[in-house]
Amino acid sequence: MISAITASTTNIFSQYTQNEGIFRDKKFLSSSFIPQSILHREQEIQQITAVLAPILKGYSPNNVFIYGTCGTGKTICTRFVLNQLAEISKNKITTIYVNCKMKKVADTEYRLFSQMLKELNEFVPDTGLPTDVLYRRFFAKIEERKTHVIIVLDEIDALLKKVGDEFLYNLTRINSELSKSHISIIGITNDLSCRDHLDSRVKSSLSEEEIMFKPYNALQLRDILSSRAKMGFRENTLADGALSKCAALAAQEHGDARRALDLLRVAGEIAERLGENTVQETHVDMAEHKINIDRLTEAVRSQPKQSQAVLYSAIVLDRRNKSQKKWADSRMLTGDLYDNYKALCEKNGLQALTQRRVSDLISELDMLGIISAKIISKGRHGRTREITLEMTENTLEKVEKLLVERFE
DNA sequence: AGTCCACAGGAAGGGCAGGCGA
DNA sequence: TCGCCTGCCCTTCCTGTGGACT
Numbered sequence: 491m492i493s494a495i496t497a498s499t500t501n502i503f504s505q506y507t508q509n510e511g512i513f514r515d516k517k518f519l520s521s522s523f524i525p526q527s528i529l530h531r532e533q534e535i536q537q538i539t540a541v542l543a544p545i546l547k548g549y550s551p552n553n554v555f556i557y558g559t560c561g562t563g564k565t566i567c568t569r570f571v572l573n574q575l576a577e578i579s580k581n582k583i584t585t586i587y588v589n590c591k592m593k594k595v596a597d598t599e600y601r602l603f604s605q606m607l608k609e610l611n612e613f614v615p616d617t618g619l620p621t622d623v624l625y626r627r628f629f630a631k632i633e634e635r636k637t638h639v640i641i642v643l644d645e646i647d648a649l650l651k652k653v654g655d656e657f658l659y660n661l662t663r664i665n666s667e668l669s670k671s672h673i674s675i676i677g678i679t680n681d682l683s684c685r686d687h688l689d690s691r692v693k694s695s696l697s698e699e700e701i702m703f704k705p706y707n708a709l710q711l712r713d714i715l716s717s718r719a720k721m722g723f724r725e726n727t728l729a730d731g732a733l734s735k736c737a738a739l740a741a742q743e744h745g746d747a748r749r750a751l752d753l754l755r756v757a758g759e760i761a762e763r764l765g766e767n768t769v770q771e772t773h774v775d776m777a778e779h780k781i782n783i784d785r786l787t788e789a790v791r792s793q794p795k796q797s798q799a800v801l802y803s804a805i806v807l808d809r810r811n812k813s814q815k816k817w818a819d820s821r822m823l824t825g826d827l828y829d830n831y832k833a834l835c836e837k838n839g840l841q842a843l844t845q846r847r848v849s850d851l852i853s854e855l856d857m858l859g860i861i862s863a864k865i866i867s868k869g870r871h872g873r874t875r876e877i878t879l880e881m882t883e884n885t886l887e888k889v890e891k892l893l894v895e896r897f898e
Numbered sequence: 899a900g901t902c903c904a905c906a907g908g909a910a911g912g913g914c915a916g917g918c919g920a
Numbered sequence: 921t922c923g924c925c926t927g928c929c930c931t932t933c934c935t936g937t938g939g940a941c942t
Contacts, residue, residue: 598926598927598928600926600927601927615916615917615918615926616916616917616926616927619917619918619925619926620918620924620925620926621925621926623918623925794929796929823904823905824904824905824906825904825905843929843930843931844930844931844932845905846906846907846930846931846932846933847929847930847931849905849906849907850907850930853906853907865905865906865937865938866938867904867905867937867938867939867940868903868904868905868938868939868940869902869903869938869939869940869941870901870902870903870939870940870941870942871902871903871904871939871940872902872903872904872905872937872938872939873903873904873905873906873936873937873938873939874903874904874905874906875905875906
């Protein structure tokens with residue numbers, strides 16, 4: 491029996507290695523790959539370059555705020571320009587890149603400075619030091635460099651929402667205390683209203699320059715995909731319709747190039763797994779479906795147990811409402827959900843949280859796009875949130891299966 | 899116009915785990 | 921070892937809110 495299994499797996503592996511496959515090199519289909527030239531972003535690249543160019547003559551560049559929705563090339567263009575700048579200046583410039591949305595990495599002031607120090611090869615403990623000690627170490631490290639330091643704060647809105655703008659004020663003030671070095675800040679955000687929430691003193695010092703990235707249209711996305719596909723796929727392995735479909739689907743989602751690349755790569759993986767020689771439109775459909783399911787199930791899986799309990803209560807309530815009201819009305823309110831959640835906790839021996847805390851968990855699930863919670867007023871019957879599940883039936887089944895194992 | 903409901907959500911602070919330095 | 925600092929998760933207390941009802 492064992493030898494039979496071994497023989498079959500050996501067969502699969504040898505088939506896999508013998509088959510040339512669809513991909514030439516998958517890294518070219520990754521959104522983090524920075525190509526030699528970036529299509530349809532010439533103007534934006536020029537704008538970033540113009541802001542940073544004074545560095546080459548020894549002047550301090552202005553701080554800059556870059557806006558644009560997801561996948562419009564803000565990060566890649568910034569990194570592209572910084573790479574070029576580093577090359578021309580013969581690495582006399584220090585760049586620090588931090589993604590402020592990364593949970594447990596840079597989602598608090600302490601973690602941001604800890605992460606920036608890490609980029610400067612100074613390691614500090616995850617917790618335990620007073621913040622001003624981190625500030626001092628950061629100043630010292632910057633001063634030690636005796637160069638221009640460009641700090642790129644990607645998804646800066648996430649951090650601003652969480653900890654306020656005090657850290658930005660402190661960062662912009664550093665220059666007055668430095669004598670041998672200089673700091674410039676590039677803030678990248680997809681929240682267009684982000685700037686409006688800044689304190690006026692921060693606003694004036696940070697938003698000296700502003701650059702806006704418009705979404706790509708389907709034709710532009712097609713160009714981008716086509717150039718990446720030439721590098722990423724072997725010849726004649728990609729049907730023309732598949733490429734157009736990826737571009738069209740991503741264009742529908744506010745011109746998101748990252749999404750287009752993901753679709754193309756996953757479609758290729760699906761085709762390869764099915765033993766096909768070319769990627770077809772059907773594979774793109776399957777990829778879209780897979781990406782949606784994977785994104786949501788992964789988000790649910792990584793939630794703490796209490797959040798999962800809240801979500802499971804919502805699913806149970808949704809199922810009950812649908813069966814009782816015969817699909818007519820599956821809306822649920824915060825109060826109903828909380829009662830259901832408390833019952834679930836009791837059944838599972840879980841300490842129930844207060845309604846205040848559950849209200850925050852509902853907001854977090856809403857932010858993740860797993861549920862939708864809309865505030866409504868029921869007049870004399872108070873104000874509450876109307877909650878609906880934001881999942882297709884297939885995804886819901888997968889998520890439910892995952893949660894049933896934990897709570898039933 | 900005033901009242902009332904059922905929350906939303908801000909602010910403050912408690913408790914815990916963990917690191918640092920005297 | 922102890923005091924002080926941090927982040928994180930949570931509770932308690934409080935004010936604000938929109939629209940139906942009186």
